[in-house]
Amino acid sequence: MNDQLIIFDTTLRDGEQSPGASMTRDEKVRIAKVLERMRVDVIEAGFPVASPGDFEAVKAVAEAVTESTVCGLARAVEKDIDRAAEAIKPAKRGRIHTFIATSPIHMQHKLRMTPEQVLERAVQMVRRARQYTDDVEFSAEDAVRSDIDFLCRVFEAAISAGARTINVPDTVGYSIPQVWGERIKTLIERVPNSDKAIWSTHCHNDLGLAVANSLAAVLNGARQVECTINGLGERAGNASLEEIVMAVRTRRDIFSCDTRLDTTQIVPASRLVSNITGFPVQPNKAIVGANAFAHESGIHQDGVIKMRETYEIMRAEDVGWAANRMVLGKHSGRNAFKTRLKELNIEFKTEQELNAAFERFKDLADKKHEIFDEDLQALVTEADLEQENEHFRLVSLKVCSQTGETPFANVTLAVSGTEKQAGAPGSGPVDAAFKAIDSVAGSQGQLLLYSVNNITSGTDSQGEVTVRLERGGRIVNGHGADTDIVIASAKAYLNALNKLIAPAERTHPQVGQPI
Numbered sequence: 001m002n003d004q005l006i007i008f009d010t011t012l013r014d015g016e017q018s019p020g021a022s023m024t025r026d027e028k029v030r031i032a033k034v035l036e037r038m039r040v041d042v043i044e045a046g047f048p049v050a051s052p053g054d055f056e057a058v059k060a061v062a063e064a065v066t067e068s069t070v071c072g073l074a075r076a077v078e079k080d081i082d083r084a085a086e087a088i089k090p091a092k093r094g095r096i097h098t099f100i101a102t103s104p105i106h107m108q109h110k111l112r113m114t115p116e117q118v119l120e121r122a123v124q125m126v127r128r129a130r131q132y133t134d135d136v137e138f139s140a141e142d143a144v145r146s147d148i149d150f151l152c153r154v155f156e157a158a159i160s161a162g163a164r165t166i167n168v169p170d171t172v173g174y175s176i177p178q179v180w181g182e183r184i185k186t187l188i189e190r191v192p193n194s195d196k197a198i199w200s201t202h203c204h205n206d207l208g209l210a211v212a213n214s215l216a217a218v219l220n221g222a223r224q225v226e227c228t229i230n231g232l233g234e235r236a237g238n239a240s241l242e243e244i245v246m247a248v249r250t251r252r253d254i255f256s257c258d259t260r261l262d263t264t265q266i267v268p269a270s271r272l273v274s275n276i277t278g279f280p281v282q283p284n285k286a287i288v289g290a291n292a293f294a295h296e297s298g299i300h301q302d303g304v305i306k307m308r309e310t311y312e313i314m315r316a317e318d319v320g321w322a323a324n325r326m327v328l329g330k331h332s333g334r335n336a337f338k339t340r341l342k343e344l345n346i347e348f349k350t351e352q353e354l355n356a357a358f359e360r361f362k363d364l365a366d367k368k369h370e371i372f373d374e375d376l377q378a379l380v381t382e383a384d385l386e387q388e389n390e391h392f393r394l395v396s397l398k399v400c401s402q403t404g405e406t407p408f409a410n411v412t413l414a415v416s417g418t419e420k421q422a423g424a425p426g427s428g429p430v431d432a433a434f435k436a437i438d439s440v441a442g443s444q445g446q447l448l449l450y451s452v453n454n455i456t457s458g459t460d461s462q463g464e465v466t467v468r469l470e471r472g473g474r475i476v477n478g479h480g481a482d483t484d485i486v487i488a489s490a491k492a493y494l495n496a497l498n499k500l501i502a503p504a505e506r507t508h509p510q511v512g513q514p515i
């Protein structure tokens with residue numbers, strides 16, 4: 001029987017370190033539930049000492065998830081370990097992940113510690129974490145640029161102190177597959193007590209090699225991979241979960257291990273993470289991109305019609321693409337709607353929530369003939385957004401856009417329940433709409449990002465807009481979807497403004513300010 005490859009998902013921690021990808025507690029819980037359904041082994045839910053919001057988020061995930069291990073990150077610092085322990089306390093299976101850098105550049109310039117002090121601290125903090133849980137992971141940050149002899153000493157000491165998982169990170173995405181594989185092999189061979197721990201790898205994508213390096217580590221003995229949905233993560237991102245899992249599963253002839261994952265949950269998870277963070281998935285992204293299973297050229301289509309395997313190495317259904325993607329229309333009833341949502345793992349707590357979503361579905365079906373799974377997911381996300389603290393609500397928007405004329409927008413907003421109106425010109429209809437909203441809301445937010453994606457294909461598709469605003473160091477993402485992209489833009493802008501004025505819930509690592 002093949003070994004198990006443990007999947008450690010860090011979308012909610014390292015993924016969240018992507019600028020603008022900060023998530024609220026409830027968003028983290030929603031993603032964690034999908035990861036659990038996917039049978040991810042370990043969910044790193046956050047960095048509890050980072051902020052009260054992140055502490056609450058990790059705790060909420062620990063309360064909500066029963067099947068996967070829930071992990072909290074901690075520096076090799078007492079208060080971090082204690083805070084992580086408190087956050088994961090409700091978990092059925094809880095892990096503390098503590099780390100300290102071991103490369104000369106990090107030890108000397110960042111930590112300002114000698115190698116001996118780092119080794120000593122690693123041992124003390126692993127021991128401290130072991131007082132709270134048997135499941136302790138230790139990482140040597142920047143292992144890629146660390147001296148191999150020193151790494152062996154630190155890992156041996158960490159295992160002796162009680163670490164059960166030893167993680168070898170390529171923190172800066174510097175390695176290449178052959179070298180990384182060799183490094184993992186050398187460590188496992190040279191650390192005398194290496195058989196007492198599971199060896200893990202955590203690779204970043206600065207050179208586009210995170211997945212390749214992770215797979216090289218697996219081929220050389222690593223049995224845990226740290227990864228994220230859609231490859232989300234600090235800078236160029238982390239190794240992408242879907243690519244690693246499908247590479248190992250598809251090439252069983254090469255890998256002597258496999259994961260426990262239910263891969264049909266991959267596409268729903270990818271969409272949810274993309275919806276929540278506002279980071280669109282590029283169409284040609286492996287596994288989860290819209291074109292990943294699309295055949296355009298005649299020779300390929302001919303081959304696939306004759307025998308699918310001529311051009312397909314995986315089945316789209318196996319990663320969660322629905323076999324029949326056109327599901328509902330305006331003549332569909334409540335039962336079909338509810339059943340399809342259930343198939344998409346979307347459930348409502350109350351009958352009222354279901355009724356409200358059904359009404360939105362009927363409104364959409366009046367504008368758009370075919371309702372696809374993507375539309376249903378956007379519709380539910382929209383409903384969630386509306387439940388958020390709504391200081392500003394769009395009542396109506398009228399935009400005039402004509403060749404040779406300056407576009408002009410008139411907007412009516414409900415501001416804490418009182419209707420207010422304003423009009424403004426702009427360089428385009430979206431610009432005019434945002435300026436009109438600004439003159440009512442007085443936002444003073446700086447627009448960092450504006451992106452539109454069509455949720456499905458065709459000109460009647462819904463546009464999904466993401467707006468990123470910054471004010472006083474706070475960065476927030478707003479989302480909106482509508483068949484009219486100017487209205488979708490206005491909804492996204494208002495969603496971001498509502499978040500900006502909401503009480504600060506979290507601290508974003510990149511800006512160090514509450515979000």
Ligand SMILES: CC(=O)SCCNC(=O)CCNC(=O)[C@H](O)C(C)(C)COP(=O)(O)OP(=O)(O)OC[C@H]1O[C@@H](n2cnc3c(N)ncnc32)[C@H](O)[C@@H]1OP(=O)(O)O
Nearest residue numbers: 047049050051075076077099100101110111141171507509
């Ligand atoms: C590679 C990674 O992804 S590591 C994870 C990175 N993620 C984050 O940083 C997100 C969350 N971070 C935060 O919210 C904050 O940085 C906190 C709460 C952890 C710390 O905040 P502050 O106390 O204000 O410290 P600040 O961020 O300015 O500096 C980090 C300090 O931790 C020290 N440090 C960094 N890593 C470690 C470590 N693994 N173990 C021990 N100390 C460490 C640094 O040397 C520095 O110490 P100094 O203040 O004595 O110079």
Ligand SMILES: CC(C)C(=O)C(=O)O
Nearest residue numbers: 099139141142169171
């Ligand atoms: C905390 C560690 C594992 C990390 O994120 C890194 O080194 O990139």
